[in-house]
Amino acid sequence: MPDQTFLDTTELVLNMGPQHPSTHGVLRVILKLDGEKILGTDCVIGYLHRGVEKIAENRTYAQFNPYVDRMDYVAAISNGLGYCLAVEKLLNVEVPPRAQAVRVILTELNRIASHLIWLGTHALDIGAITPVFYCFREREEALKIFEQYCGARLTTHAFRIGGLQYETYEGFERDVKDFCKMFLPKVDEYEELLTNNRIWVGRLQNVGILSADECKEYGVTGPMLRAAGVKWDLRKAQPYSGYEKYDFEIPTRQNGDTYDRYIVRMQEMRQAVRIMEQAVEGLPEGPIMGKVGKVIKPPVGEAYVSIEAPKGELGYYIVSDGSTQPYRVRVRPPSFINLQALDRMVRGGLVADIVAVIGTIDIVLGEVDR
Amino acid sequence: MADEQKPGGSQAPGPGDGPGAKPPATPPAEAASPKPGAPPKPAAAPPKPPAPPKPPATMVATPWDSDLSRELKERFGDKISATSAYLGQNFIVAAPDAVVSILEHLKLEDDFDYLVDITAVDWPKRPERFDLIYIVYSFPRNERVRIKTFVREGYQPQTAVGVHLTANWLEREVFDMFGIEFAGHPDLRRILMPDEWQGHPLRKDYGILQQDQRWVRENLEIESGQ
Secondary structure, rough: OOOOOOOOOOOOOOOOOEEEHHOOOOEEEEEEEEEEEEEEEEEEOOOOOOHHHHHOOOOOOOHHHHHHHHOHHHHHHHHHHHHHHHHHHHHHOOOOOHHHHHHHHHHHHHHHHHHHHHHHHHHHHHHHOHHHHHHHHHHHHHHHHHHHHHHOOOOOOOOEEEEEEEOOOOOOHHHHHHHHHHHHHHHHHHHHHHHHHHHHHHOOOOOOOOOOHHHHHHHOHHHHHHHOOOOOOOOHHHOOOHHHHOOOOOOOOOOOOOOHHHHHHHHHHHHHHHHHHHHOOOOOOOOEOOOOOOOOOOOOEEEEEEEEOOOEEEEEEEEEEEOOOOEEEEEEEEHHHHHOOOOHHOOOOOOOOOHHHHHHHHOHHHHHHH | OOHHHHOOOOOOOOOOOOOOOOOOOHHHHHOOOOOOOOOOOOOOOOOOOOOOOOOOHHHHHHOOOOOOHHHHHHHHHHHEEEEEEOOOHHHHOHHHHHHHHHHHHHHHHHHHHHHHEEEEEEEEOOOOOOEEEEEEOOOOEEEEEEEEEEOOOOOOOOOOOOOOOOOHHHHHHHHHHHHOOEOOOOOOOOOOOOOOOOOOOOOOOOOOOOOOOOHHHHHHOOOOOO
């Protein structure tokens, strides 16, 4: 609390959320204001806490698999991939190449779907109504492929421990190729609407700056870290599921502000298309399940496996006691940890910016609260 | 050093040294079933089946020897009781009072500038009830290391907020879920559960259907959330 406020009045405490359209779920932020200036924030979370980690201890490894989809529910496939990779690591199972390639295709498609939700809602928060309709139009095409593949659109449970449950459907490759061809011009379309839009640029540039050092200090990963100039992506740094075979770039920017994060995510969607095109082109034939027993019973041990989810590093730390149920499953959620940097990003800024900054962190409260 | 983990499979490890690797599931802690060669399940009564007959009952970790592990051992001496690897993932086992200085050393001297996660595991039958796990990553080295320590109920480990700001919410979550209090933490409140909630849900003695009835009655005005 400064001695002298701008209007020479007392500090104003304003409650934002938990029911607020721009908090992307049930996030409550207690704002301390001096007129329009933000003096500090306090996040109240946990409204969506379902005890996922506790549930895991009471389910078998396979039974817990669908639960992970309910954390980051707009990127359910990434959650599932991380979990399956972690259990496969404990079991020391090799996933066949065809399953790996299909996993990559679906995960990248999910990355696009997740980024589209982010873009649509972020733009809506800023006041641009049109992009959200465009984004959902293209997202629908991605969800149709999920639905055709596994019957579900959102919480897909697409992968099984050891590979895939389902062989791809007739015409899967054609659908993915069509999507890739259709989607790239659409990204240009979004960019036409926003990238040079004066209001958009004015609202985002130099807002919510987080430098590379601050990102590391706060453990912030994903597009936010890359927008601050750190060329780091787990798909390149510690490749999994055959990502080393694909040729793609890690888009980075230098300023670490909200606008740069927007640019980085737009580029990432283009790169995701590039990966999908390569994966579907050389889609190998062969089995889709590795050698996994009917009963999944990893030896006593522990492993930490993380992947590059759309929001950042998503990690699973699993402890096995040799039984059919995990002894402990810890999820390292990117949204939760990225949200912690909110205070640093908005402090000293204007109250109108907080909506832009919450949007740019790209949180999903299901994952923050688990 | 790390070797003593394998033979030590008798049961829940003793205080100072044993728990270099993971102790077995808590059920077989009854001293009667040290090496579950034959007894499939008669001896141990607990609901969970005892450790399976064939695979070893402790984590078969191999010693980890590299420049980094040697450097750490040299610097911290007997504060580090083991440097091991399991499934190609390196971890060190350290005394609880040395963890923060190890984190600091790793950050300043070895570029481990990113604290990935802090979490805990509850082993209620062990004298040192909790595993505390810190995962750090180094961007320049592209390397991940886990620091593992064992704390008894009521012990207050030093907070790591002074070294990595991420630790703030992560330690709050560990406190909320396990009831481990971090000494010197700037803002140690519950984070996911409501402030007045009783109990710490991720402890093993907190049943999956258990809840804070009083809180539910007062705040939700229903008898039970189940």
